[in-house]
Amino acid sequence: KILTDPTKIASQYDFVIVGGGTAGNVVANRLSENPNWRILVVEAGVNNAGIEDVSVPFLEIDASPNKPWTWNYTTVPQTALNGRSMQYTRGKLLGGSSSINYMMYTRGSSDYWDNIAQYSGDEGWSWNSMLPYFKKLETFTPPADHHNTAGEFNPSVHGSNGPLSVSLPGFPTELNSRVFNTTKIASQSFPFNLDVNSGNQLGVGWLQASINDTVRASSAVAYLAPQFISRPNLDVLIQQQVTKVLFSTSAKSAPIATGITFAAGPGARSFTVKPSKEVILCGGSIGSTQLLLLSGIGPSSQLNAHRIPVVLFSPQVGQNLIDHPAIMNHFIANTTQSADSIRENATVLQAVEEEYATLGQGPFVDTASSSIALLRFPSSESVFRQFPDSSVGPNSAHYEFLWADAWVGFLPTVAAPATGAFTTLAQVVVAPASRGSITLSSSSPFDFPIIDPAFLTSEYDVKLSLLAFKSAKQFMAQSPWKGFILGPAQDSANLNTDDEIIAYIRSNTLTLWHPTGTNRMEGNGGKSQGVVDHNLLVKGVSKLRIVDASVFPFIVPGHPEATVYALAERTADLIKAAWA
Numbered sequence: 001k002i003l004t005d006p007t008k009i010a011s012q013y014d015f016v017i018v019g020g021g022t023a024g025n026v027v028a029n030r031l032s033e034n035p036n037w038r039i040l041v042v043e044a045g046v047n048n049a050g051i052e053d054v055s056v057p058f059l060e061i062d063a064s065p066n067k068p069w070t071w072n073y074t075t076v077p078q079t080a081l082n083g084r085s086m087q088y089t090r091g092k093l094l095g096g097s098s099s100i101n102y103m104m105y106t107r108g109s110s111d112y113w114d115n116i117a118q119y120s121g122d123e124g125w126s127w128n129s130m131l132p133y134f135k136k137l138e139t140f141t142p143p144a145d146h147h148n149t150a151g152e153f154n155p156s157v158h159g160s161n162g163p164l165s166v167s168l169p170g171f172p173t174e175l176n177s178r179v180f181n182t183t184k185i186a187s188q189s190f191p192f193n194l195d196v197n198s199g200n201q202l203g204v205g206w207l208q209a210s211i212n213d214t215v216r217a218s219s220a221v222a223y224l225a226p227q228f229i230s231r232p233n234l235d236v237l238i239q240q241q242v243t244k245v246l247f248s249t250s251a252k253s254a255p256i257a258t259g260i261t262f263a264a265g266p267g268a269r270s271f272t273v274k275p276s277k278e279v280i281l282c283g284g285s286i287g288s289t290q291l292l293l294l295s296g297i298g299p300s301s302q303l304n305a306h307r308i309p310v311v312l313f314s315p316q317v318g319q320n321l322i323d324h325p326a327i328m329n330h331f332i333a334n335t336t337q338s339a340d341s342i343r344e345n346a347t348v349l350q351a352v353e354e355e356y357a358t359l360g361q362g363p364f365v366d367t368a369s370s371s372i373a374l375l376r377f378p379s380s381e382s383v384f385r386q387f388p389d390s391s392v393g394p395n396s397a398h399y400e401f402l403w404a405d406a407w408v409g410f411l412p413t414v415a416a417p418a419t420g421a422f423t424t425l426a427q428v429v430v431a432p433a434s435r436g437s438i439t440l441s442s443s444s445p446f447d448f449p450i451i452d453p454a455f456l457t458s459e460y461d462v463k464l465s466l467l468a469f470k471s472a473k474q475f476m477a478q479s480p481w482k483g484f485i486l487g488p489a490q491d492s493a494n495l496n497t498d499d500e501i502i503a504y505i506r507s508n509t510l511t512l513w514h515p516t517g518t519n520r521m522e523g524n525g526g527k528s529q530g531v532v533d534h535n536l537l538v539k540g541v542s543k544l545r546i547v548d549a550s551v552f553p554f555i556v557p558g559h560p561e562a563t564v565y566a567l568a569e570r571t572a573d574l575i576k577a578a579w580a
């Protein structure tokens with residue numbers, strides 16, 4: 001059941017899970033399959049139920065930022081982006097960021113998982129070991145318009161019985177035929193890929209999304225569905241922020257995590273709960289990292305600076321922050337059909353809303369993009385003579401494209417024009433070399449930490465971004481776009497020299513909100529330091545685990561939510577085995 005009153009929780013639990021987000025609800029669901037175990041989830045945010053903006057797929061643009069259900073973080077000024085800071089939103093509600101994200105569903109590549117397996121020395125993280133979890137977690141669902149999806153995905157790599165619905169686009173746009181015709185004309189550079197989630201990710205394919213018919217499928221909708229949340233051994237306490245992990249320390253053994261404290265806000269009453277088995281942190285790359293530091297696990301400099309009693313020096317906590325730098329390239333489109341009219345014209349908006357409400361059809365059933373390209377630069381590019389190749393393997397992407405049949409933009413400085421029709425091509429460097437950090441700003445759990453994704457601080461990322469821009473230009477110059485695309489929009493017009501393009505890159509790069517790696521797994525038999533071991537147990541202490549995007553040693557070439565779901569599914573099995 002979902003609880004809002006902390007005095008109503010039980011007196012004893014086996015497991016306490018911090019954060020009812022993407023990973024947290026998966027772990028809660030799977031552990032509560034054992035009727036002998038009692039599970040408590042403590043989530044800082046609100047219930048997702050009844051919030052329209054986090055349910056209607058098209059309203060993803062209204063799901064964040066600066067909502068009552070978001071963590072409204074900002075980054076520090078980004079030195080390589082002309083000193084710009086950017087909003088760095090996370091979901092603060094059941095489902096976590098899966099309740100506010102763009103629902104783009106990508107598993108990464110077989111290289112990606114095989115790399116984690118090799119790095120951690122645990123074959124259980126390999127692609128072949130993880131594919132059964134990807135299948136277990138999903139039900140591949142027909143799109144809202146129930147069109148024939150043969151030729152748009154490979155059914156043999158998908159699941160049919162899992163909690164999470166994954167689907168294909170359910171509203172055709174004018175872009176689809178143009179994107180896929182381009183793969184025929186320019187198949188050498190931009191080959192068609194039947195299913196980018198098959199392990200072989202390279203090419204241009206249909207974009208799968210975590211959507212169930214007409215509504216968003218978040219981890220809350222999927223893993224806390226009525227048949228699960230009604231289990232008598234599962235309690236989910238909301239609107240309470242975990243402020244500290246408690247430890248018992250003795251000279252004889254490593255510190256043992258014994259419980260947590262939580263409170264509704266600064267000055268509110270503080271509560272303690274002590275599970276008999278484990279504390280499991282699922283607070284996400286920012287939440288779990290801040291909590292570890294506040295609890296006395298982290299680099300000595302930081303714990304000392306904020307006078308936090310030391311439980312364990314762990315130098316990697318908050319380091320290795322990796323995120324994907326993206327740019328929204330806008331083109332002028334020669335059409336009256338683009339989704340810009342929904343934003344520009346109240347009558348069109350009303351008609352689209354009605355179509356969705358009465359028929360469950362139309363543009364509101366989809367996320368922003370229907371197709372995705374995951375691509376590599378040739379090894380002959382001069383950048384690879386200067387820098388090591390950052391991709392996770394020879395069959396994995398350096399960069400990505402997504403197309404939207406409207407102006408999509410997130411920069412306060414580049415507002416959508418009041419009129420006109422546009423196509424957006426988002427370019428993303430999916431194998432960046434830059435590394436940032438998360439550090440404490442104070443010892444109060446209610447102060448936001450200092451977040452520095454360090455975008456483009458490696459020159460390598462600037463060079464890949466430049467190459468991706470040129471590749472995008474090449475894609476949009478192919479014959480299927482003739483007469484439809486009239487040229488770049490004002491914000492990217494007249495970019496001729498590399499210097500001009502790089503200036504544009506620095507002023508337009510933004511986050512895709514994929515912070516990863518701040519509590520990374522240790523690697524190379526412990527030679528590469530990490531915060532957790534390959535079972536995601538926090539090193540140097542006992543009974544404390546981290547299960548969320550912060551533990552990945554590398555960033556996925558693609559979008560992380562699918563990888564977080566699969567990570568959580570496997571770790572739930574590891575926890576079950578550990579306590580069997």
Ligand SMILES: Cc1cc2nc3c(=O)[nH]c(=O)nc-3n(C[C@H](O)[C@H](O)[C@H](O)COP(=O)(O)OP(=O)(O)OC[C@H]3O[C@@H](n4cnc5c(N)ncnc54)[C@H](O)[C@@H]3O)c2cc1C
Pocket residue numbers: 018019020021022023024042043044045064089090091092093094095096097098100101102103104105106240241242243282283284285287288291512513514515547548549550559560561562564
């Ligand atoms: C705007 C946006 C768009 C995105 N688009 C996509 C996309 O299209 N596709 C994709 O794959 N990925 C996307 N992502 C990224 C993806 O959603 C995340 O990588 C993933 O959901 C992270 O899962 P997690 O379990 O690590 O953390 P989260 O899902 O963020 O869960 C963390 C949970 O812990 C709670 N919490 C944190 N600290 C505490 C505390 N101290 N006490 C109690 N509770 C706490 C939070 O409130 C939250 O509910 C997007 C993210 C955002 C923000």
